[in-house]
Amino acid sequence: MNRKEDTEPIIDHLFRHQFGKMVSILCRIFGLEHLETIEDAIQDTFIKASASWREGIPDNPEAWLTTAAKNRTIDLFRKLKSEKERSKYVQSGASTIAFSELFLDHEIADSQLRMIFTACHPALDPRDQIAFALKTIAGFSQKEIAAALLFKNETIKKRLSRARASIKKEDMAFEIPQGVDLKKRRIRVLEVLYLLFNEGFHSTKKDMIVRQELCGEAMRLCKMLVDHPKICDSETQALFALMCFHSARLDSKIDDFNEIIDLRLQDRSKWYFPLIVAGNSMMIKATMSGVYSPYHYEAAIASEHLMAKKFENTNWKKILFWYEKLQAISPSPFNLLNMAVVNLQRNKPELAKAIMERVKPQELGQRNYLYYGCMAQYYKAIKDYKQALSCYDQALSTVQNDSERKYLEKKRNKIQLLME
Amino acid sequence: MKKFMLIFLGADYQKEGLSPDEMQARMGKWFAWNQKMQEAGVVVDGHALESETVRQVSGPDRTVTDRAGSEIKELVGGYYIVKAEDLDGAMKIAEDFPDYDLGGTVEIRQVMVFEQ
Known part of the structure; x- marks a missing residue:
């Protein structure tokens, strides 16, 4: 193996994100019914990596993990074959994509989107959806989910196993719904991402790192939806813009003692400008259709706050106007x-x-x-x-x-x- | 300079239910430790050991026991051979072992040198 002498640190959360990717790809290959086996197998891959990378990190850690996951997949594949329990995917013959193509970037993204839509399936209890999404898409451990959502470990355990049981019971297909179903499901997907984001943004019980991670995950997943031409609509764009605007001032919201700082007193120079820019350009796209959702109005309100250089400059009249619009469509x-x-x-x-x-x-x-x-x-x-x-x-x-x-x-x- | 073997026992990542993030952090610590030792020029050799396949051969009949899946606690997880002035020096090196908090143990043994 090639070792880097002057190694750059590995990307933050590489393992975590890799976990999410692998679970999605393997579920696409073997079917959701094998979710637990798949999660265990991926866990093994990380244990292996954490031992064999001790003396040096490979040149391309991501590729290393992908290869390890592929090999592990083949192991799984053999095991399933020997159990004469062939997956639907394997049986579907000519229409299947070549195995190795599933590991290409756009196919990985596609698999992850399937997982997001699965997590928001109406057969899952809404309370279980967020925990399930954090586990399978974001790669949080049970303990980390409990800490992030402020529930007991036991509660999260129950929610996860209930979600898995419903998936099995419903014999859920691992896919992105189409047509009217896509519209309906997308509404819930956005809701779940919105909740996930707010969990990070609004709860002051958590330390800054947990808050940033929750917001970051919600944004990452929302960006995946935005980047998919068939899934993205103006509501999705508006939600992403809203997340950008809110995140821009995440750092200035809380002081060193984890206490809330009044908007009036927040250090506006701490607001993160690139996120404001990203939010603005997404907002332009989101408003092109002329159809506005509650996310549009919430984003508009958030951006009004960001536009004021000083608290005294806040355009309250405009903000009130947006609130009235919001109240009209979503009282x-x-x-x-x-x-x-x-x-x-x-x-x-x-x-x-x-x-x-x-x-x-x-x-x-x-x-x-x-x-x-x-x-x-x-x-x-x-x-x-x-x-x-x-x-x-x-x-x-x-x-x-x-x-x-x-x-x-x-x-x-x-x-x-x-x-x- | 004498040679010492640092033998690592215990610390079962699987059993601890470490999350991907935690595993990455732990790996970072191992990596940093290795870097530090390399820079100090004290490492002679070192490896992590597989625990998936563990086979023991014992007794005059060469009885083979498959110990894969045994308690990680009872298995050697890896080793380093390092150069140090004395046992205290080797202990100093072992202080940075990352897995003490997971119940890991480092056994320090001086490598025996035969007088010619």
Whole structure:
């Protein structure tokens, strides 16, 4: 084997991404019903690599892993043959692609897309879909999924095995649906990617690395959809643009102590410009059809924030306009809450109050502290500090997340200072 | 300079359920350790050993036992032969062994030299 003397470090997450690729390719060859065997076989390949690369990393680590996976596939193939359990793929004869062609880049991408669509199959419990996607497409271990989604290891284990069982039970085909089915399934695929992204972007319980990885995976997968001419539509492009805009300010959102930084106080020079550029050019493509989805409006809102050099320059009127559009096609109490906040920023507390009257705190579920936090801001704006304080107390009595609690406490203390 | 063999025991990556990312990180540590030793010019030889095929031959009848699939803990996973001033020097080298946290052990043995 060729060894590199002055070796560059291996690409971050090479193993993880390679895992996702290999699972997809092998599922295409042997069928989804062999998923578990396939995952074990790939795990073996990595164990082998991690021992044999100790003294030096091969010139082309990716190619090394691919070859090892291919060989392992052939082993599997023999094993299955001897069990007289030929896969459908093998039986389909003339229409099959040559084995080695499956390892070409575009075929690998195709296999991975099949896996994404499989993870979002309606027969899978929506709660299982994300865990399954993280495992089979993104190459996260059970433990890593548990840490990323903030569930117990046991819960993730159950979800994964439930997903596998449903796949077997349904005898699911490993394919990208077509026509109307593609449209329907794509909606769910985008939803799952959106959830995955938000899991990284919004939860403050996780450390920065986990957050970046979740956002990064969601973006990587979304990019694969964008790059596929038959799958990509304007909604997919808008979601990708939205992810770019949000990620651009991921670093500035949280301080060194994992506490939320108010948008007002964020260091705007930390925003990552190349992602803003990528988001903008994707947004141009996304708006060409003239049909707008909720992702379009969310992206528009995010980009308005990015356009302001300083917080004071924020075009709140424009943001409110986008929120109204969003609310019209996808009504949610959270939109109303945001619209109220925007009106408070515009020094129009009476408009904020009117919007807040349309929100019932119980509609917000576990996040009803946001309602009380917003009401507190309203009372602060009209200088009714006593009411503001009591709203903050109510918010603090329901908030669960530590950094959000700290954030609210800070705000509450400020009110108390104003009262003295 | 004396020669020492560092023998690695234990640390079963499979059993630990390491994720692809974790395995990559671990490999990076092995690699860094090897680099460090190479730069210091102390490595004489070293290899990782296969554990898929392990065969033991023992006794006057040359009884063959297939030990593939045995507990990794009982198997030698690899070795290095390094040059060091004394046992303490070899121990210093072994400090960077990456798998202590997974229950791995390094056995340090001086290579015997026969007086001519």
